[in-house]
Amino acid sequence: MSEKIRNGSEIARWLLLAAVTVSLIASSAATAQTPASSTPAASQSANAAPAGNAENGKKLYVLYFCWSCHGSQGRAGGTAPAITPSTRSADDLIKYVRKPRGAMPPYTSKSISDRELADIAAFLRAVPKDPDPKSIPLLNQ
Amino acid sequence: MAKKSKSKPVDRRHFLKTAAASAALVASKPGAARAQQPAPEPRNASAPILARPAAAPAAVVDEAVTIDRPGSDFMVDVIKSLGFEHMFGVPANTYMSLQESIVNYGRNKDPEFILATNEDLAAAMAHGYAKVAGKPALIGCHGTVGAQHATMGVYDAFCDRVPMVMILGNIFDAAKRGTGKVAWVHSAQDAAALVRDMTKWDDAPHSLPHFAESMVRAYKIAMTPPMMPVALVLDVDLQEEEVPKGANLHIPKLGTMVPPAADSGAVAELAKLLVAAEHPVIVVDRVARTPEAIKHLVELAETLQAAVIDRKGRMNFPTRHPLEQTRSRMGLADADVVLGIEVIDFAGVRSQRQGSKRISITANDLFSRSNYTDYLKFAEVDLAIPADGEATLPPLVEAVKRLITDDRRRFFQDRGAKLAAAHKEVFDRYPQQAVVGWNDSPISTARVTAELWPLIKNEDWSLVADLSFFQDWPLKLWNFDRHYQFIGGPGGYGIGYGAPAAVGAAVANKKYGRISINIQQDGDLMMGPGSLWTAANHHLPLLTVMHNNQGFHNECMEAQRLALRRGRDATRANIGNRLIEPVIDYAKMAESMGMHGEGPINDPKDLGPALKRAMEVVKRGEPALVDTRTQPR
Ligand SMILES: Cc1ncc(C[n+]2csc(CCOP(=O)(O)OP(=O)(O)O)c2C)c(N)n1
Ligand SMILES: [Mg+2]
Numbered sequence: 001m002s003e004k005i006r007n008g009s010e011i012a013r014w015l016l017l018a019a020v021t022v023s024l025i026a027s028s029a030a031t032a033q034t035p036a037s038s039t040p041a042a043s044q045s046a047n048a049a050p051a052g053n054a055e056n057g058k059k060l061y062v063l064y065f066c067w068s069c070h071g072s073q074g075r076a077g078g079t080a081p082a083i084t085p086s087t088r089s090a091d092d093l094i095k096y097v098r099k100p101r102g103a104m105p106p107y108t109s110k111s112i113s114d115r116e117l118a119d120i121a122a123f124l125r126a127v128p129k130d131p132d133p134k135s136i137p138l139l140n141q
Numbered sequence: 142m143a144k145k146s147k148s149k150p151v152d153r154r155h156f157l158k159t160a161a162a163s164a165a166l167v168a169s170k171p172g173a174a175r176a177q178q179p180a181p182e183p184r185n186a187s188a189p190i191l192a193r194p195a196a197a198p199a200a201v202v203d204e205a206v207t208i209d210r211p212g213s214d215f216m217v218d219v220i221k222s223l224g225f226e227h228m229f230g231v232p233a234n235t236y237m238s239l240q241e242s243i244v245n246y247g248r249n250k251d252p253e254f255i256l257a258t259n260e261d262l263a264a265a266m267a268h269g270y271a272k273v274a275g276k277p278a279l280i281g282c283h284g285t286v287g288a289q290h291a292t293m294g295v296y297d298a299f300c301d302r303v304p305m306v307m308i309l310g311n312i313f314d315a316a317k318r319g320t321g322k323v324a325w326v327h328s329a330q331d332a333a334a335l336v337r338d339m340t341k342w343d344d345a346p347h348s349l350p351h352f353a354e355s356m357v358r359a360y361k362i363a364m365t366p367p368m369m370p371v372a373l374v375l376d377v378d379l380q381e382e383e384v385p386k387g388a389n390l391h392i393p394k395l396g397t398m399v400p401p402a403a404d405s406g407a408v409a410e411l412a413k414l415l416v417a418a419e420h421p422v423i424v425v426d427r428v429a430r431t432p433e434a435i436k437h438l439v440e441l442a443e444t445l446q447a448a449v450i451d452r453k454g455r456m457n458f459p460t461r462h463p464l465e466q467t468r469s470r471m472g473l474a475d476a477d478v479v480l481g482i483e484v485i486d487f488a489g490v491r492s493q494r495q496g497s498k499r500i501s502i503t504a505n506d507l508f509s510r511s512n513y514t515d516y517l518k519f520a521e522v523d524l525a526i527p528a529d530g531e532a533t534l535p536p537l538v539e540a541v542k543r544l545i546t547d548d549r550r551r552f553f554q555d556r557g558a559k560l561a562a563a564h565k566e567v568f569d570r571y572p573q574q575a576v577v578g579w580n581d582s583p584i585s586t587a588r589v590t591a592e593l594w595p596l597i598k599n600e601d602w603s604l605v606a607d608l609s610f611f612q613d614w615p616l617k618l619w620n621f622d623r624h625y626q627f628i629g630g631p632g633g634y635g636i637g638y639g640a641p642a643a644v645g646a647a648v649a650n651k652k653y654g655r656i657s658i659n660i661q662q663d664g665d666l667m668m669g670p671g672s673l674w675t676a677a678n679h680h681l682p683l684l685t686v687m688h689n690n691q692g693f694h695n696e697c698m699e700a701q702r703l704a705l706r707r708g709r710d711a712t713r714a715n716i717g718n719r720l721i722e723p724v725i726d727y728a729k730m731a732e733s734m735g736m737h738g739e740g741p742i743n744d745p746k747d748l749g750p751a752l753k754r755a756m757e758v759v760k761r762g763e764p765a766l767v768d769t770r771t772q773p774r
Contacts, residue, residue: 065701065714068694071772075578078612078774079698082577105705130576138591139572
């Protein structure tokens with residue numbers, strides 16, 4: 001991996017992922033989830049999509065700037081459509097982002113791995129629903 | 142000396158009252174009455190300002206001879222005759238004489254000098270001010286370094302068709318620049334050259350009569366649609382030297398200005414098309430120069446029961462009017478006649494319907510500059526009416542009314558009912574859209590908007606912000622029906638316009654006791670944080686709510702897009718785009734400049750109470766800022 005680390009930002013990213021991995025491995029017995037991906041996209045080949053780890057996916061969602069168009073919870077950010085609430089499988093998500101339609105730029109395997117996308121898909125599926133607008137007085141003024 | 146008027150002086154109180162009643166947009170004939178206004182008291186700059194001690198002086202002391210009447214005092218007479226209320230400026234010795242005359246001779250009232258911390262901010266303040274006040278302010282700057290700073294603000298105003306008068310101080314006579322460096326580097330042969338491509342007119346007067354004529358001409362040119370900034374280069378000597386004894390100085394009369402309305406034949410032709418149309422759509426953008434525009438536009442739309450699409454370059458049409466169809470299914474797509482009134486990008490406004498007719502009314506067809514391509518893509522139309530949109534509305538309404546038969550009236554009524562239903566559908570959907578991310582942190586822009594509404598809806602409020610990066614939420618969730626409640630965007634999309642334009646607009650609003658609300662992008666504020674100081678210094682009732690997405694987010698998305706299209710690393714889009722290392726504390730920034738500051742607010746539950754506290758400060762007549770960590774858009 002070391003030859004892939006080119007600067008501080010990449011080191012920071014690697015450290016973040018490593019930290020996530022350590023904490024997830026520690027808790028994996030309890031949560032019985034798939035271990036997190038431990039390496040950035042550039043350093044691994046495309047793997048078959050595993051079930052995904054939502055907690056890691058949440059961090060990757062931030063790291064890969066998905067939030068920048070879709071909002072912090074994927075609920076639509078004004079520049080892109082909502083991607084939550086989601087029932088989308090990892091395979092589905094991977095297929096879409098590799099060659100998206102419309103304004104979305106492609107997240108090819110050079111930019112993000114299948115495993116990382118599987119984690120993001122798991123995170124998107126875990127995002128809770130919004131409340132009913134009728135229950136909010138501020139939206140019924 | 143300025144010639145005194147023989148006509149009856151206008152009672153200023155009465156004038157203000159009338160101006161307030163007409164809600165103060167476009168004073169089209171300020172000079173007519175006020176050009177001849179009596180000179181301010183005291184007439185003489187050497188008149189005592191501080192009370193002298195009662196006791197007689199013990200001995201006669203030899204005193205230096207003072208300049209009793211510098212040229213800049215006469216300049217103030219001319220400026221006052223035109224009804225200027227403010228000069229936004231950064232002090233500089235090349236126009237300090239005028240500043241001193243404004244402050245002492247003119248008693249710092251009409252115009253009042255408002256200190257900005259950068260000429261760019263001064264220009265953007267004048268920009269925001271003019272959109273609420275309906276008339277230009279002065280901006281004061283060094284003709285060299287000051288003008289260089291000012292250009293961005295002036296460019297936005299130029300693109301936004303907003304008037305202002307730039308005063309550029311200069312030292313024309315090289316023999317007066319001495320041997321030092323500063324006077325030389327702060328002088329230019331042609332100081333206005335720098336802003337010539339973004340102003341409508343400029344001059345460098347050589348004498349006081351020349352100044353008087355050029356100042357009145359500058360005002361007239363700036364205020365004739367299409368309105369734009371103008372510039373006057375003022376020589377230091379002309380400002381500082383004594384007015385020659387016996388000089389018979391005259392202030393030219395401005396007279397009543399009538400904006401250019403359309404040719405009556407063209408109006409009749411257009412009225413025929415509109416009355417005969419099945420689904421005419423009226424698209425408006427920068428129409429409203431005065432409060433009258435909303436009234437006339439409502440009358441035109443109601444007479445025809447036609448759809449109105451408001452692109453909100455100004456506050457043109459009430460957002461909750463049933464004929465408002467900006468986001469409705471009955472908008473443009475199926476229009477058989479599209480009338481664009483002062484539409485900035487009419488080329489981009491198209492019906493899908495075969496054979497539909499396109500008509501434009503715009504003062505932009507009357508004047509343009511070449512270099513900057515703010516004229517945008519050429520709009521193909523069937524009928525181009527080169528005229529001021531607002532001025533053309535009343536004759537158009539009359540022409541339409543003359544053509545309507547009972548048959549058409551019944552047809553219009555049916556159409557109106559369908560449009561009203563389509564309008565309602567749109568607004569009924571907004572709560573469902575606004576609830577998206579309701580409890581998320583960072584806070585959704587819809588939630589910020591919804592939390593603000595109950596705090597302002599019973600006040601006399603004015604939103605002094607551009608909403609392009611805020612999903613237009615206030616336009617969807619609030620009720621806009623007054624001309625000053627929305628002022629459009631920057632015009633030239635120059636970031637850094639928002640904070641100072643809000644301050645300028647708040648200066649204009651304050652006179653009417655209105656509360657100004659600014660939704661403030663973080664990156665925009667960082668281009669000119671000194672705007673906050675001017676708001677505090679001027680005790681402006683201005684609520685600033687940060688749209689703090691922690692960076693130049695627009696560019697962040699662009700950087701990410703480019704990296705991904707190149708198969709590169711999207712995680713590096715932070716670099717050069719985000720404002721996170723270190724994180725900026727805007728509440729402290731506000732406090733450091735003397736205003737109430739709160740935040741950062743991350744939890745949406747904390748937002749309502751913070752906004753409430755800030756509003757209490759604003760209602761007491763002081764500015765306040767709430768730093769809200771928001772979703773990107
Ligand atoms: C004077 C100027 N410089 C640069 C730009 C390019 N630009 C367009 S949007 C933008 C980001 C502005 O950041 P902010 O005001 O915080 O808005 P955000 O996109 O973050 O919501 C920039 C830098 C511009 N339009 N104007
Ligand atoms: Mg920002």
